[in-house]
Amino acid sequence: MLKLRVTWPNAGHALLPESGADVRLEAGGAPLPLASTSAGVREFDIPDGTARVVLKATFTVSFGAVGGAGPMSHPVLQVEQPYDVVAGGTMLEAASIPAYVKSHPLVDTKVMANVHGAALAQIRTEFVNITPFWMAYADFASEYVADHQPGDPELVALGYTGGKPLIWFATVPAACAAPPAPGVGCLVFFRPTSYDYTRVDEAHHSMFGLNRYLLKPVDDLFADVWRLDRFRPDPAADNNPFVHLRAGFEDALSRSQKAVIILHPWPSGSDFGAATGASLPALASGALRLLWAEQRLARSRGAIHLGRLGVAGYSAGGLAMWAALASNRQRVSEVYAFDARGTPANAPAAIQWFNARSDTVLRMTGGYQLAANDGIRISIEKLAGGPVPRVTATPPDRRAYEAGSNPLWDHVISAYPQLRERADCWHQFAVFGGYVAMPGPFALTFLQQFLQDSPF
Known part of the structure; x- marks a missing residue:
């Protein structure tokens, strides 16, 4: 038998x-x-x-x-x-x-x-779909539902049963329905410190920290705080204009037309668990496998596997990003450092990683990290004997924040021109903003340009 x-x-x-x-x-x-x-x-x-x-x-x-x-x-x-x-x-x-x-x-x-x-x-x-639970338990989930537009990438909440972080998110664009190659690209984004949590079945505080990166800003000075594309007073913070501007990752990914999944490991505090270790490629593969099984990508197509792997980090999330790169030097092909903490200390390792292979891509934006970013670029180009398109440090220096240099930056501070020399506001622009472009919700953001220029 x-x-x-x-x-x-x-x-x-x-x-x-x-x-x-x-x-x-x-x-x-x-x-x-x-x-x-x-x-x-x-x-x-x-x-x-x-x-x-x-x-x-x-x-x-x-x-x-x-x-x-x-x-x-x-x-x-x-x-x-x-x-x-x-x-x-x-x-x-x-x-x-x-x-x-x-x-x-x-x-x-x-x-x-x-x-x-x-x-x-x-x-x-190893991964299961917990989207209904997340949308019920997370503060500001209704804001995401209200502002997420038809045709925008799909958001899927994943539960990891093998350890930490327990919760991950996958942003799946329409281009992944029929990827051009069996290898599906994946960009893992490390955000700054979050709240502490231990279970799925608890109140999660809050989803605005996810909405802030994913959703497109509203071109309205009087929109609700956290939905903005420019600085304005926060009535809950004694007229402090330093509020989190929306970064529009979903829109950037969609308009790049790249078949790339963005994964967001959701830390408890600053603990990203296995996401920064050598198992990151296997974890990304597992997430892709679940999405494929649910036919959220590669519909009616076989032989799907993890293609190019990239890591990205903003602000204190840069510490986790650099750790993930150190653990996966041979597997990571792209690094997007959005004014990432830890850049000066990791500059030698970043340069060595970049020069070790011909398929690597390094993109850096700056506010606090302007000098460190440009130092990396200069070192790479000095060794190469000239410009290397695969590495960019944007803006290259503080002059890029001067009046008239970038109409998008001018728009961000239009209501508060005294913020022009504030490095903390530059820090916001590094993840929210973009290249020299006209303002508005369809501005060419750094992320969109990075993806468009990428081999992903």
Whole structure:
């Protein structure tokens, strides 16, 4: 009698409770009885004469009331994989699924070692989809829903069951529906310090820290604070004009027309966990695999894998970005340093990484880091004997913030011209702003230009 053992990693995690694991094997539309069960394991006996079986698994998470959200229950991962019984009833062969032009991306099947007539199917549960929970528990989620425009990239909240950070976000543009190559690019963005959290089922404070990077600004001086494209007084901060301007990452990614996923590991405080370590490429691959399995990218296309990998960081997020680069020098091909902390200390390593390969791209913006950024560029070009288009430091120096140099910067401070020499405002512009461009919500941002010029 043929046997199938089904396993999945990180069983018993809060996002993979045993009570929510519905794993069954069907033959002829009817479930086969379980031969044995334990945490993260289900075993089935396949009767002789069976021609085809179908593995079906649904992992559901149920949480009680959180803040103003009532009890919720949602499936976070679902798979279905058919098998043909071959070799005279002694082996299982995973059938191709049209949506993937291969077997299911989240099911790895192989012959069990040292066990005759037995197969092992491992369901890849490292990442699960927690979007409904996030949108219910996060402050300012309604702002995202209101300001996210039809046709903008899709936002997917991912739960990582293997450690920290527990929550990741994926920004998936329309271009990823039919990527031009099997290798799908991924840019991992490290934000500055966030709030502390330990669970998915808690009030998350807050989504404005995500909206600030993803959403497009509103060209209105009297718009709500945090939605702006220029400085204005914050009534909650004694007329302090230093507010977080929206950076428009979604819009930049969409208009670049690049088939690139932006991943946002969501730190607890400043702890990015495994996102800064050597496992980052595997984690990015796992996130892509889940998105592919859900047909959010590469629809009806097989052989998808992680292509070019980039890391980006803004402000204190630069510390995590440089750490991620140090852990993955051979795999990271692009670095976008948005006025990133740690640049002076990491300049020698950045130069060495850049010069070690011919496919590397280094883009830097500056407010506080103007001198450090341009020092890196000069060092690289001095060794090369001339300009190297793959490295840029923009703006090159403080003169770029003078009146008339960039109409977009002039627009940002139009209501408060006394802010022109404020380095903290330059720091904001480094992630919000862009090249010499006319102002408005469709300004050419740094991120859009970096992506357009990229081999991604």
